[in-house]
Amino acid sequence: MSLGAKKIKKKKKPLRPEEVETLAEQTLNFLRKNIRLVIAFTGFFLVISALLWGYGRYTSLQHEQAAYAYYAAVKTLSNNDVSIKNDDISIVLNRLEKLTKLYPSQSVAIMASLDELALLCRRGKWDEVVKIGERLKATISPDHPFYPLLIRHVAIAYTKGNHVDKALQAWNDFIAVAPKEWLREAYWEKARIFIEMGKKDEAVDCLRKALSSEGFLPADFVIKERLHSLSNAG
Structure with a gap:
């Protein structure tokens, strides 16, 4: 065999075991040198983890308590019960008011406030509806899904209270944010x-805008009859 065909392998000098520093040994050496830093970082991580867990548990408990309080407040009501007693309404209103004060940052508080407005409308407490409604307008974003319902309550209260200028403005505000199915009423x-x-x-x-708008109430014939009466009035 020719020398060119031979592969000359250069032998490496083997390292002695004591010269080899394993990964585990490197880690141990690092920990020994930086033990205080490691302890501090571990402690910080544990504290943050505990705080996050505690906050998550607290908020979850708050949601549960608020939801139960809301259920307890309105469970005596029925959407189909138009003959509910005034005493029962007073009890529910008191519960809803307490709920909004105990859990002001919970989304269920907005639902409670709207239920409160609906019950006050049922009792004809228009000034109270306006007072609560105007306060809520400053705290609820116009993008909130319940915002149109809030503005509707306020508009009805101004209308029933015979505050014509404010009523017209409230209905205009309602038209700007309401679903198209509600525009006929407005x-x-x-x-x-x-x-x-x-x-x-x-x-x-x-x-005419009401007649061309979507919605069920009032019916077409009611609107047409009113248009006809205005036309005949000259």
């Missing part, structure tokens, strides 16, 4: 206000 209510004010043209315009 234009109808505006038309009624304009009729009371003797503003026929504005009333007719709102009635």
Whole structure:
């Protein structure tokens, strides 16, 4: 065999076992040199983990307590019960008010406030509805899904309280944020206000918008009848 065909292997000098520092030994050496730093970091991590767990548990418990409090407050009510006693309404209103004070940052507090407004509307407490509603408007974002319902309560209260200018503004605010299925009611209510004010043209315009808007109430024939009566009134 020729020398060119031979592969000359260079033998490496083997390391003695005592010269080899394993990964485990490196880790141990690092820990020995930085023991205080390691202890401090571990302690910090454990404290943060405990705080996060505690906060998560606390918020979860708050949600559960708020949800139960809301259920306890409204369980005596029924959406189909229009004959609920005033005494029962007073009890529910008191519970809802306490709930909103105990859990102001919980989403269920908004639901409780809206239920409170609905019950106050049922009792004809228009000034209280306006007071609570205007306060909530400053705390609830217009993007919140319940915001249109809030504005509707306020608009109804201003209308029933005969505050015509504020009522018209509230209905305009409602039209700006309400689902399209609710617009018919808003234009109808505006038309009624304009009729009371003797503003026929504005009333007719709102009635026509109500007739072309989606929604079920009032029915088409009711709107058409009102339009017809205004036209005959000259």
